[in-house]
Amino acid sequence: MKQFVTKGNLSISFGFLIFITTILLVSALFVWAVIEPPLQKVWRLEKELSAGSISHLKKGEKKLFYEVIKKYPAYLSELSGDKGIKLMSANINGRTLSKRAVIITSGKQTACRDISVNVSGSKKKIPAELYVEGFNWSKKIKIDSSGIASLTLPESVKQPQIIEISPITKKHKSHLDLKVRFCTSND
Numbered sequence: 001m002k003q004f005v006t007k008g009n010l011s012i013s014f015g016f017l018i019f020i021t022t023i024l025l026v027s028a029l030f031v032w033a034v035i036e037p038p039l040q041k042v043w044r045l046e047k048e049l050s051a052g053s054i055s056h057l058k059k060g061e062k063k064l065f066y067e068v069i070k071k072y073p074a075y076l077s078e079l080s081g082d083k084g085i086k087l088m089s090a091n092i093n094g095r096t097l098s099k100r101a102v103i104i105t106s107g108k109q110t111a112c113r114d115i116s117v118n119v120s121g122s123k124k125k126i127p128a129e130l131y132v133e134g135f136n137w138s139k140k141i142k143i144d145s146s147g148i149a150s151l152t153l154p155e156s157v158k159q160p161q162i163i164e165i166s167p168i169t170k171k172h173k174s175h176l177d178l179k180v181r182f183c184t185s186n187d
Contacts, residue, residue: 039075042068046079052090055098062162066135069104069160076160080106085115085182095179101165103180105153112183113153117165119143120177128176129168134161140168 036044042065048054057065069076080086084106090097103115119128130141132151141149153161167176 038064038068039072042075046088049088049102050090052097055089056100056102056164056166057162065162066160076104076106079104080160083112083182084108085112087180087182091180093179094181095177099167099176099178101178101180103161103163103165105161105163107159107161114183115151115153115163115165116181117141117143117149117151118179118181119147119149119167120179130165130178131168132163132165134163135159 045054045057045061045065049057069079079088086104087094087096087101088104089100089102091101101117105112117130119130128143130143130149132139132141134153137154139151141151143149153163165178165180167178
């Protein structure tokens with residue numbers, strides 16, 4: 001076979017160049033196929049939340065969620081439902097199946113802004129505090145012995161939000177059951 005490049009003692013044949021090029025192209029195709037598109041990854045995370053496979057979103061996952069719902073407003077409308085607010089965590093009639101509640105809200109004027117949280121657990125664990133975190137805001141809510149607390153989203157919240165509610169326990173990591181409802185005055 002003819003030599004393609006000759007320099008000193010180094011000679012590279014045309015067949016060898018085709019072989020190396022093929023390996024590089026196959027490798028690039030494999031890498032491209034492995035990379036998950038952002039919308040697909042967010043959809044997968046949403047399904048994992050609703051199935052209970054994961055209990056919350058990590059910081060990078062929340063950032064990705066915000067990027068996708070900004071780019072795809074129809075997907076945000078689907079996620080946030082008719083009231084503009086929806087519990088994404090695995091739940092049965094609003095009672096979360098994990099120790100955290102992840103909520104999404106559309107941020108629109110018509111969206112419900114009232115959240116009611118009913119906390120149950122052993123009497124030693126109540127009263128408790130809940131930590132509520134949204135986009136660029138957070139708040140602690142005290143739960144009294146009745147186990148009910150209400151939260152109205154801040155008026156300054158005019159954009160879509162992923163809100164996470166988690167119990168704060170001092171001595172031990174206890175499991176408090178959270179039941180989340182929205183717009184209870186209108187239900």
